[in-house]
Amino acid sequence: MRRVYLMLAALGLCTTAFAGGYRVALQGVRQASMGLTSVMHARDASIAFYNPAGLAFVEGKLSIAAGGFGVMNNVKWQNESTLESAETDSPLGTPLYFAASYRPIEDVTVGVSFTTPFGSTVKWPSDWAGKSNITEIELKSYFIQPTVAVKFNEWFSAGAGFIYAMGSVNLQRTTTVAGNDVGLELDDTDAHGLGFNVGAYFRPNERVNIGLAYRSKVDMKANDGDVMWSGTPTALGSTMPFASNQFSAMLPLVSEFTAGLSYQVTERLMLAGEVSVHGWSKYSDLDIKLENSETGATFDSYATKNFKDRAVYKFGAEYQATDMLAVRLGYYFDESPSPAEHWSPETPSTNLHAFTGGLGFKFGEGFYVDAYGQYSMGVERFVHNVESGFQGDVNSSAFIFGLGLSYNFLN
Secondary structure (H helix, E strand, C coil): CHHHHHHHHHCCCCCCCCCCCCECCCCCHHHHHCCCCCCCCCCCCCHHHHCHHHHHHCCCCEEEEEEEEEEEEEEEEECCCCCCEEECCCCCECCEEEEEEEEEECCEEEEEEEECCEEEEEECCCCCCCCCCCCEEEEEEEEEEEEEEEECCCCEEEEEEEEEEEEEEEEEEEEEECCEEEEEEEEEEEEEEEEEEEEEEEEEECCEEEEEEEECCEEEEEEEEEEEEECCCHHHCCCCCCCCCEEEEEEEECCEEEEEEEEECCCCEEEEEEEEEECHHHCCEEEEEEECCCCCCEEEEEEECCCCCEEEEEEEEEEECCCCEEEEEEEEEECCCCCHHHCCCCCCCCCEEEEEEEEEEEECCCEEEEEEEEEEEECCEEEECCCCCCEEEEEEEEEEEEEEEEEEECC
């Protein structure tokens, strides 16, 4: 029975094809197409999420950027001892972003961004061997970030943003209790949290751009979420945790420090490199409180995670083939933060090699259209969760595409 309850602790998590456990690093199409390099690309207002200081170097008094992505993610599992296997059949993920900036006076720029930096959906077969761990989980997060940037001189700016995060989570699983399949669904649509983002931007000469940025951890509070049971044996219906109808939990959206540099090698060729360090070690465990709102009875669930701080190494290039057309390529390597002894199918992460590419079109003085595609290859790993007993070989892959628009009002 302890295994049944421990698996409830995965309610806040789901997989993506990048950024470790459940970080969705898609807040700009141009940035994504160059291997996710980001903090040094100050072409338009989308830099507000990555590096608020970069807004001060965006050309034009007003800048607007928006875009969306499609994520097709696949995870495979096999137990070599039993030869059982399964793979996910997750729906298309659709991260999106919107950002705008305005320069009211010469050296001060203000902006706001709306992004979806954490979340996805994972759907395993309803009858697979790990159904007592998870059958389906969906996490959504929305960041609203007002931002201000100050340009101190021609080569340096600093900026800061305030983050208001909101989101929802839904988890479904099935376990066998006293010979019966018991279904559980946890649902909360009102999780929220607060954080901040700070950054610095340097342009020592016309060829070099350097960005440094830090985004704080955001603790998402899920309070009074709904707990729904199905198929519970009559004899257990009035006992905890089966009598619970609400839950609360704290879900960590981890911090991120990023440093990057771009260099204009020739008039047409630009190269970029970047490293992001994610503070996954703050995610050591997850506690969930189940409660019966009528009787006040509670049940505490706990699961060990012991995630490790991990880095993402990114490289990108942009070649201006013509005045209208830019061609982009990129690569990044993403380390999994989840140790094998605490790995779970709610966060089926592996080390990833990702290859990106895209095209950029410029129309007139300030209108840009960007397209992007990516293929990610996971590195197969063996996992064995010491608490749940879940084990096997896992691997993942993903195909991602995106389209973005931006416009800078130069006058």
